[in-house]
Every structure is written in structure tokens, then in C-alpha cells.
Amino acid sequence: NAGVTQTPKFQVLKTGQSMTLQCAQDMNHNSMYWYRQDPGMGLRLIYYSASEGTTDKGEVPNGYNVSRLNKREFSLRLESAAPSQTSVYFCASSDPYQGFTGNEQFFGPGTRLTVL
Amino acid sequence: GNSVTQMEGPVTLSEEAFLTINCTYTATGYPSLFWYVQYPGEGLQLLLKATKADDKGSNKGFEATYRKETTSFHLEKGSVQVSDSAVYFCALSENSSASKIIFGSGTRLSIRP
Numbered sequence: 001n002a003g004v005t006q007t008p009k010f011q012v013l014k015t016g017q018s019m020t021l022q023c024a025q026d027m028n029h030n031s032m033y034w035y036r037q038d039p040g041m042g043l044r045l046i047y048y049s050a051s052e053g054t055t056d057k058g059e060v061p062n063g064y065n066v067s068r069l070n071k072r073e074f075s076l077r078l079e080s081a082a083p084s085q086t087s088v089y090f091c092a093s094s095d096p097y098q099g100f101t102g103n104e105q106f107f108g109p110g111t112r113l114t115v116l
Numbered sequence: 117g118n119s120v121t122q123m124e125g126p127v128t129l130s131e132e133a134f135l136t137i138n139c140t141y142t143a144t145g146y147p148s149l150f151w152y153v154q155y156p157g158e159g160l161q162l163l164l165k166a167t168k169a170d171d172k173g174s175n176k177g178f179e180a181t182y183r184k185e186t187t188s189f190h191l192e193k194g195s196v197q198v199s200d201s202a203v204y205f206c207a208l209s210e211n212s213s214a215s216k217i218i219f220g221s222g223t224r225l226s227i228r229p
Contacts, residue, residue: 004159033216033217040221042205042221042222043160043219045216048216090159090160103209103210103217104162105217106162107159107160107161108159109158109159
């Protein structure tokens with residue numbers, strides 16, 4: 001099992017450009033999440049998807065959109081990138097119905113995004 | 117709302133020293149508690165967890181006990197190694213379906229040989 005995979009690993013954008021970050025998991029998890037990590041601020045939740053076909057805003061959704069394409073894939077789109085979106089983005093998945101794991105989340109390796 | 121507070125870093129120790137990283141939480145109900153570790157250039161990995169009061173999570177020589185009376189989940193290790201250098205995150209999750217995890221701000225640990 002690959003676990004959670006993310007593409008690309010690195011990306012540099014100019015202000016105003018758009019891009020989509022891809023995430024896929026092969027653990028048959030129902031729930032998926034997108035976080036951003038900034039120095040000194042831990043991880044902040046951008047959007048999450050409790051199950052296929054549903055998405056909800058997290059703590060910092062402005063400037064982002066998401067699509068839960070199917071059970072495996074959850075993409076994050078920046079329509080018009082801004083320098084404030086320079087960050088490391090992590091995708092995660094979990095499934096509280098696969099035994100009682102206390103909602104443990106499994107993380108991808110991250111995408112390092114720089115917006116100039 | 118729910119929140120997690122952990123000690124600020126960076127923390128620098130010599131090899132074989134004793135480690136404590138403090139973590140306290142605020143939550144309604146009965147959350148699960150986690151410690152995640154992030155090695156340089158990698159994503160977060162679950163280090164240990166506890167799902168109810170008085171549970172002790174342990175892994176790779178690290179331990180943490182879920183203390184409801186003090187709302188704490190401090191991370192300890194008796195003898196740290198250089199390979200333990202990483203960023204450590206305390207986190208909590210409400211025990212409900214598809215619930216979110218709330219992370220502390222992270223503590224960077226550096227171990228000197």
C-alpha cells in the first residue's frame with residue numbers, strides 16, 4: 001500500500017496563476033483532509049470531506065476550493081494564487097468506521113508551494 | 117472551542133538526556149489525544165495515542181498519559197537519541213464520525229551527539 005500520495009512535491013507559481021494539488025489514498029478511507037503548515041502555526045485545516053460527495057470548510061478556506069472526485073481522490077485548487085498562500089500543504093485521510101482508532105489520520109508527504 | 121497548547125521550542129538536549137514536552141488541551145466531551153512526529157522534509161506520522169482517560173500511549177521509547185484531571189498529555193522519553201530530532205505535535209480529536217484533528221503549534225527538538 002502506498003498510503004497517501006500527493007502531487008506535485010514542489011511548485012512555484014506567480015501571483016494570479018491557478019493550480020490544483022492532487023491527493024489520493026489507497027486505504028479505503030471515507031474521510032479526507034487538506035491542511036496548510038506555516039512556521040510557528042502548526043497545521044491548519046483548509047477543507048475536509050467526511051465522505052464521498054461531501055465537502056466542508058475548515059479553519060482557513062478562503063482562496064481555495066476542493067473536489068472529492070471519488071472515494072480515493074481529493075484535490076485542492078487555488079484559483080488565483082497569492083503570496084500569502086506560500087506554504088506546505090498536506091493531505092490526510094482517516095476512517096472512524098475501520099475499527100476504533102480514535103480518528104487517527106494518515107498523512108501524505110506534502111507539497112511545498114511558493115507564490116511569487 | 118477545542119484547543120491544544122504545547123510548549124514552545126526549540127528544545128535542545130544532549131544524547132541520552134530525559135525529554136519532556138508539555139501539552140495541555142481544552143475540549144468538551146471525551147477527545148482522543150495524539151502525538152505526531154514530523155521528520156525533516158516529511159509528512160506527519162502518528163507516534164502514539166490515547167483514547168480515554170488514564171490510558172498510556174507508548175511507541176519507540178516515548179510515552180504519554182491521558183490525564184483528564186489536569187487536561188494534559190505530556191510526552192516523555194527516558195533517553196533521547198540523535199535520531200529523535202524532529203518536530204513533535206500534540207493533537208486532539210473529538211470522538212465522532214469524520215471528526216477533525218486540532219493540532220498544537222509543534223515543538224522542534226534537536227539532540228546533540
